[in-house]
Amino acid sequence: MLAAPLLTRLYASGETSPEFRGLVTTFSYLMLPIMFFSGVSALLGAVLNTRGHFAAPMWAPILNNLVVIGAAGLYVALFGARAVGVDAMTPGRIAVIGGGTLLGVVVQTAGLWPALRRVGFRWRWRFDVRALGLRELARLGGWMFCYVAVSQVGVFVLLNLLNQASKDGRAAGVAIYNNVFLLMMMAHGIVAVSIITALMPRMSAAAADGRFADVAADLSRGTRMSTAVLAPLAVCYAVLAQPISITLFERGAFGRGDSRQTSIVLLVAAVALVPFAVSQLFTFAFYAMPDTKTPALINIPVVALRVAVQVALFAAFSASFTAAGLMLGNAVSYVAAVLLSGWYLRSRVGRIGLRRIAVTTGKVLVAAAGAALAGLGVLALLPGGADPTWWQAFLRLVIGGLAIGLAYLLLALTLRLGEMSELLGLVRRRLGR
DSSP states (O other): HHHHHHHHHHHTTTTOOHHHHHHHHHHHHHHHHHHHHHHHHHHHHHHHTTTTHHHHHHHHHHHHHHHHHHHHHHHHHHOOOOOOOGGGGGGGIIIIIIIHHHHHHHHHTTHHHHHHHTTTTTOOOOGGGGGGGGHHHHHHHEEEHHHHHHHHHEEEEEHHHHHHHHTTSSSOHHHHOOOHHHHHHHHIIIHHHHHHHHHHHHHHHHHTTOOHHHHHHHHHHHHHHHHHHOOOOOOOHHHHHHHHHHHOOOOOOOOOOHHHHHHHHHHHHHHHHHHHHHHHHHHHHTTTTTTTTHHHHHHHHHHHHHHHHHHHHHHHHOOHHHHHHHHHHHHHHHHHHHHHHHHHHHHHHOOOHHHHHHHHHHHHHHHHHHHHHHHHHHHHSTTTTSOOOOOHHHHHHHHHHHHHHHOOOOOHHHTTTTHHHHHHHHHHHTTTT
């Protein structure tokens, strides 16, 4: 927090307005404490996961969402939903947005306490410092710090390219890129994070016992499951990019031009979704062993490739393609991360069933292609065309989404995609059938 002005200069170097930098710094004083509460929330969630309790860590972020939604609603009620300049950002506006966001994470962290007590966790003072394994924690944490620091270099380049491209107001800026990235993270969080959360304790226990064949089996299963379940969501993002952009964002200060720019970036994000999820699964497989050094070293060439692709696309194309080009650079780097991580994991845990993964991926591609054709066919029959109204976009999103989902499910079952059958079986068991 003391370094907030310096961080502002670093990440908003494309902005010359002292008023803008002052506003970013003011927001930083409210937003930077989120790091502490996010860390505590993650730590408490890890404690619950190791004790076989997964519900509270999955539901606690919903409390965060509700608080932030309430803060956004309060802002609209008090100040409206129109675009304002930097000079119009009064302390009240800043407090509602920044303070509401901080309060959401605080509530998320506090929401884990009742679950901790139910699983028998109790705080107590300990003075046997050597038993804490601080040297091991420092070693693991040092490499994790390296991983984050290298990633922040990529974030620094990304933000400055976005700021430069959006200076004239005609290119997609940070807000549009973040909207799309959050949509991608939403799909990843619902599917891939759930799978990683379920597999992580198992892989950690297996690695601790030296059962690396079991680690490889869980890794293969997680890869196939993530690919099979995320594929229809990626198809929805690609085929329904325009209806999604209009339905979710087009109101208040967000106009039709912003929707068009968002849909282009979302189309590229659809390509990045599955590689990102698999790369994260592979990274957590290293953490299960526990090994933070290898992911940190792999991240160096991955981020270097990401930055190189992003800078090259920024230089080669117009500013209007910047946000989409940055997302494309992400996608390329995620594929590289999967390949490098998979290579090193094979030397650590043995074969991870590449043939079975390839067969599953082939079936997924066929089902996804069929679902995309079904979605495009339905859109061609619905009203709205290239310039739909909000209600027409909503209709296209709902009906098109149903068509894509049903087509993918039918094709997956026809192709005997075992991961979808397993998922349906799990749902039926949950419903008591």
